[in-house]
Amino acid sequence: MTQYICHKAETRGHDYSDWLDSKKTFSFADYYNPKRMSFGALRVLNDDVLTGGSGFGTHPHDNMEIVSIPLSGSLRHEDSLGNHNVVSVGSVQVISAGTGLFHSEYNGSPTQPAAFLQLWIYPDVLNTTPGYTAITLPRTFRENHLYPFIQPGNGAATVTIRQDTWMSMGFFDNASVTEYQMHKEDNGVYAFVIGGAFDIDGRVLQNRDGLGIYNGEGVTIRSLSDQAGLLLIEVPMSLPFAV
Amino acid sequence: MENTKIRILALGYNPPIMAVVLRLINSHDNWNGEMASSLEEALFKLSNHSYDVVLLCAGVSSPDETILKQNISAVGPKTRLIRHFGGGSGLLESEIRRGLQQ
Numbered sequence: 258m259t260q261y262i263c264h265k266a267e268t269r270g271h272d273y274s275d276w277l278d279s280k281k282t283f284s285f286a287d288y289y290n291p292k293r294m295s296f297g298a299l300r301v302l303n304d305d306v307l308t309g310g311s312g313f314g315t316h317p318h319d320n321m322e323i324v325s326i327p328l329s330g331s332l333r334h335e336d337s338l339g340n341h342n343v344v345s346v347g348s349v350q351v352i353s354a355g356t357g358l359f360h361s362e363y364n365g366s367p368t369q370p371a372a373f374l375q376l377w378i379y380p381d382v383l384n385t386t387p388g389y390t391a392i393t394l395p396r397t398f399r400e401n402h403l404y405p406f407i408q409p410g411n412g413a414a415t416v417t418i419r420q421d422t423w424m425s426m427g428f429f430d431n432a433s434v435t436e437y438q439m440h441k442e443d444n445g446v447y448a449f450v451i452g453g454a455f456d457i458d459g460r461v462l463q464n465r466d467g468l469g470i471y472n473g474e475g476v477t478i479r480s481l482s483d484q485a486g487l488l489l490i491e492v493p494m495s496l497p498f499a500v
Numbered sequence: 501m502e503n504t505k506i507r508i509l510a511l512g513y514n515p516p517i518m519a520v521v522l523r524l525i526n527s528h529d530n531w532n533g534e535m536a537s538s539l540e541e542a543l544f545k546l547s548n549h550s551y552d553v554v555l556l557c558a559g560v561s562s563p564d565e566t567i568l569k570q571n572i573s574a575v576g577p578k579t580r581l582i583r584h585f586g587g588g589s590g591l592l593e594s595e596i597r598r599g600l601q602q
Contacts, residue, residue, distance in 0.1 A: 284591075284594040285590050285591065285594070286589060286590055286593065287593065289593060289594045289597055291597075291598060291601065294594065294598065300585070300586075300591070301590065301591075316520065316588050316589075317514075317516065317517040317520050317587045317588055318586055318587045318588055319514065319517055319557070319558035319559075319585075319586065319587035320558065320585050320586070320587070321585055321586045321587075354586070354587065356514060356558055356559055357514040357516075357517045357558045357559070357587055359516070377586065377590070377591075379585065383561070383562070384558070384559055384560075384561065498562070498583065499583065500583065500585065500595075
């Protein structure tokens, strides 16, 4: 029987400083909630806003697939692999940390805030070669359907990460109905609202609410407002190593 | 006061990352970290000191983890073996707290 776990937006961890406003769905940094450690392989879902000119200075990562999705403004990325890039709304960047790299992420604007989602997914294999990819999504990803921008197997305007992960995003007019089918039997999907409101299998989600769905074959999604935005993250619910 | 701190041995094979991890560990009021940069060094330290936690960091393979598990069960069964992901400050606190609670 399909199982659901709902994380209302206001129940997330919240860190606020003069440069960063960060809301955390799962335990991260100073926010620790043993009941909020992950959803399967999805370990981090941070909803961050950087003030103008600020950012995360150079710091390391290893053994994690890190996806950044700008929601407003832009991010200026630099890493120890030699990559320099700016990603803005409509683009997505993926860091495959593997054996390790250093990087920095700064707001691309010296004055305007930048909002982005930061997702960390456990890899299926440890200690691989680090890598960096950024893609620009086609304009059609906003037209009443879910656009899969991360999926196994390379395709146009998609990225493959080191995990059986499908990540989709879409923006919908009011009362649009979409079906989502799980790609693998043991996977679950985490739905995160990035604008407006949705009904997913009879559960109403408002902006920034999250809903984890597992032990099921798929879900029925109905938008409840215009310009309703949804991010879906399908991941394995179990890992080949202890975490 | 020092002896009430949680003693953490961090094993990892990427020195620049390990320097950051060690600094993060020792910036915590209740943690005292040491580093090992090879399996042999970790086994030597485990045979000479007691640790609350062995933290497995960048580059440590599953076979190395198995060897450490066997060693810990023999010389320090109360020591927790915890794998650290992410290589930075984001997950360190919750990994160690959860590992100590389990």
